[in-house]
Amino acid sequence: MRGRRIEFGCGRSGHDGPGGHERKGTRDHHPVPHDPEKLRDLAVAVAAEAGELAAKGQEGITVLDTKSSPTDVVTEMDRATEDLVRDRLLEARPQDAVLGEEGGGVEGTSGVRWVVDPIDGTVNYLYGSPDWGVAVAAEIDGVVVAAAVHLPVHGQMFDAVLGGGSRLDGRELRAPEAVPLDRALVATGFGYLPERRLQQARVLTEVIPHIRDIRRVGSAAVDITGLATGRYNAYYERGLHLWDWAAPGLVASEAGLRVGGAHGGRPATTW
Numbered sequence: 001m002r003g004r005r006i007e008f009g010c011g012r013s014g015h016d017g018p019g020g021h022e023r024k025g026t027r028d029h030h031p032v033p034h035d036p037e038k039l040r041d042l043a044v045a046v047a048a049e050a051g052e053l054a055a056k057g058q059e060g061i062t063v064l065d066t067k068s069s070p071t072d073v074v075t076e077m078d079r080a081t082e083d084l085v086r087d088r089l090l091e092a093r094p095q096d097a098v099l100g101e102e103g104g105g106v107e108g109t110s111g112v113r114w115v116v117d118p119i120d121g122t123v124n125y126l127y128g129s130p131d132w133g134v135a136v137a138a139e140i141d142g143v144v145v146a147a148a149v150h151l152p153v154h155g156q157m158f159d160a161v162l163g164g165g166s167r168l169d170g171r172e173l174r175a176p177e178a179v180p181l182d183r184a185l186v187a188t189g190f191g192y193l194p195e196r197r198l199q200q201a202r203v204l205t206e207v208i209p210h211i212r213d214i215r216r217v218g219s220a221a222v223d224i225t226g227l228a229t230g231r232y233n234a235y236y237e238r239g240l241h242l243w244d245w246a247a248p249g250l251v252a253s254e255a256g257l258r259v260g261g262a263h264g265g266r267p268a269t270t271w
């Protein structure tokens with residue numbers, strides 16, 4: 001990469017444990033006051049209901065609004081799905097905080113914060129593609145401890161608990177063994193700002209000569225959970241938002257993949 005920083009990456013590393021989730025620090029310094037398995041069960045139930053709502057609304061969907069650029073779209077269903085997720089989480093756990101991609105966040109007092117991407121892969125959703133999902137993660141004191149990623153059109157529900165493994169439709173997930181870089185099928189993504197894309201395209205020209213091939217599906221939730229099932233060998237993207245990687249990142253790390261920033265630690269969300 002000759003000095004360029006790739007801020008989010010995951011793939012098999014041969015190391016135990018997720019670089020991005022600080023598993024050891026959590027155990028050593030934070031007695032967990034909430035049961036991560038119960039948080040996972042709630043995430044799964046809410047992601048299932050939200051995925052059903054969004055899937056019913058996909059046909060004929062149009063753009064409601066734009067965010068960072070004219071290509072960064074929001075549909076009515078992004079907002080409706082986020083509203084449903086937030087309402088269900090707060091009905092069950094009124095003291096928790098919620099951070100949602102569409103801005104419907106609330107503060108909390110419990111130490112638990114939910115990180116929600118109501119429809120990850122919005123452009124795919126808009127175009128009638130099956131490659132989108134609902135991602136719900138629970139953080140305790142800033143560490144992701146539980147997650148659900150529902151891919152409704154694929155009919156797949158991924159879940160994970162920090163230190164407790166990840167599953168696909170209730171079956172334990174173990175990511176395939178690492179392959180040499182020149183045999184790695186690598187997925188990536190692009191942001192919505194033209195200057196960011198230009199930079200990402202430049203990075204791609206330096207990556208692609210060294211790998212088997214590249215894939216750009218258009219949903220970090222699909223891509224990063226796909227690492228755990230062997231669909232790709234690695235994923236990288238600079239500038240992913242927390243809601244893009246929090247839930248699928250825990251699924252990947254609990255399946256045995258290394259998840260983290262280019263220089264270790266938690267993936268950076270800044271550009």
Ligand code: IPD
Nearest residue numbers: 119120121122189190218219220
């Ligand atoms: C986007 C997708 C895409 C990734 C972008 C994300 P959105 O999320 O995950 O694959 O490359 O960086 O912003 O906008 O569809 O929720």
